[in-house]
Amino acid sequence: MTEQLTGRTIFITGAGGVLGSTYVRRMLAEGARVVATDLPGARAEALQEAHGDKAGFRFYELDVGDEAQVTGIFQRVMGDGWNPDVVLNNAAITGEMLMGAGKSFPDFADTSVEDWEKTLRTNLTGAFMIARQMDRDIVGKYPSTLINVASMYALNGAHHPIYDGMPFKNFSAYGVTKAGIHGLTVWLAGYWAQRQATVNTIAPGAVFNNHSEEFQRRVGELIMAGRMCQPDEIADVMLFLCSPQSRYMTGQMVNVDGGFSAW
Numbered sequence: 001m002t003e004q005l006t007g008r009t010i011f012i013t014g015a016g017g018v019l020g021s022t023y024v025r026r027m028l029a030e031g032a033r034v035v036a037t038d039l040p041g042a043r044a045e046a047l048q049e050a051h052g053d054k055a056g057f058r059f060y061e062l063d064v065g066d067e068a069q070v071t072g073i074f075q076r077v078m079g080d081g082w083n084p085d086v087v088l089n090n091a092a093i094t095g096e097m098l099m100g101a102g103k104s105f106p107d108f109a110d111t112s113v114e115d116w117e118k119t120l121r122t123n124l125t126g127a128f129m130i131a132r133q134m135d136r137d138i139v140g141k142y143p144s145t146l147i148n149v150a151s152m153y154a155l156n157g158a159h160h161p162i163y164d165g166m167p168f169k170n171f172s173a174y175g176v177t178k179a180g181i182h183g184l185t186v187w188l189a190g191y192w193a194q195r196q197a198t199v200n201t202i203a204p205g206a207v208f209n210n211h212s213e214e215f216q217r218r219v220g221e222l223i224m225a226g227r228m229c230q231p232d233e234i235a236d237v238m239l240f241l242c243s244p245q246s247r248y249m250t251g252q253m254v255n256v257d258g259g260f261s262a263w
């Protein structure tokens with residue numbers, strides 16, 4: 001894998017999050033040039049603090065739900081001399097963000113249309129707008145690849161009992177957007193096939209992020225590997241999808257979930 005990313009320019013949304021920041025660190029270590037984007041705030045600042053001095057790193061503020069911002073983003077980035085070979089639709093409202101840390105998720109019956117639509121706007125419409133802009137500015141001009149991010153809860157339902165008594169639940173709109181994003185992948189795969197552009201979905205499993213021992217035990221029982229994963233275990237596969245070695249793959253969903261989806 002080493003050096004396969006050398007000289008490759010990777011554009012990533014939501015780069016300051018748990019997985020995004022891991023991807024950025026690993027991509028830079030593999031020699032990629034990384035164009036990181038995220039909402040302004042503490043995550044963006046931490047990312048710039050960690051990598052701002054590196055020649056292979058650039059940061060741009062970007063709200064993927066804002067059509068005007070998305071419309072101009074590749075022109076700005078390419079105007080600065082960074083032509084993305086890989087575009088990574090990683091940004092998402094993961095639930096915790098929407099509700100605010102510490103505030104519990106609503107029951108389904110209490111889910112507001114506002115929260116539902118806010119989630120769709122970022123996770124699905126945002127990903128669509130990035131893909132559409134990639135079509136306008138990149139696809140057909142040189143070989144490129146788009147990676148959409150789904151979840152183990154895209155094509156499989158959430159196991160609601162594991163959330164009993166937990167400070168968080170599984171948010172209905174989240175899984176819906178993650179199922180939808182693979183629809184975008186398969187639609188685009190055929191649409192772009194003759195224009196040297198591929199598109200795939202990665203579906204990460206349960207990533208450990210300081211969850212309680214009880215939650216780890218419950219979710220671990222649903223996973224063949226018997227445990228949650230580390231962000232680097234998702235990054236291992238992400239690096240492959242970003243590399244030229246994945247050039248013959250298109251329209252696929254790659255599950256990286258310790259076997260969760262296989263039984």
Ligand SMILES: NC(=O)c1ccc[n+]([C@@H]2O[C@H](COP(=O)([O-])OP(=O)(O)OC[C@H]3O[C@@H](n4cnc5c(N)ncnc54)[C@H](O)[C@@H]3O)[C@@H](O)[C@H]2O)c1
Nearest residue numbers: 014016017018019020063064090091092094149151204207
């Ligand atoms: N962590 C997991 O267990 C897990 C599992 C499956 C899938 N995923 C997916 O992986 C991706 C990354 O997840 P994560 O765990 O790093 O989540 P995270 O919440 O840590 O990071 C999400 C990032 O998206 C950004 N974001 C939110 N709204 C945005 C907007 N409107 N515009 C631009 N950026 C925005 C946030 O600022 C944040 O940096 C997401 O698509 C998520 O759904 C995560």
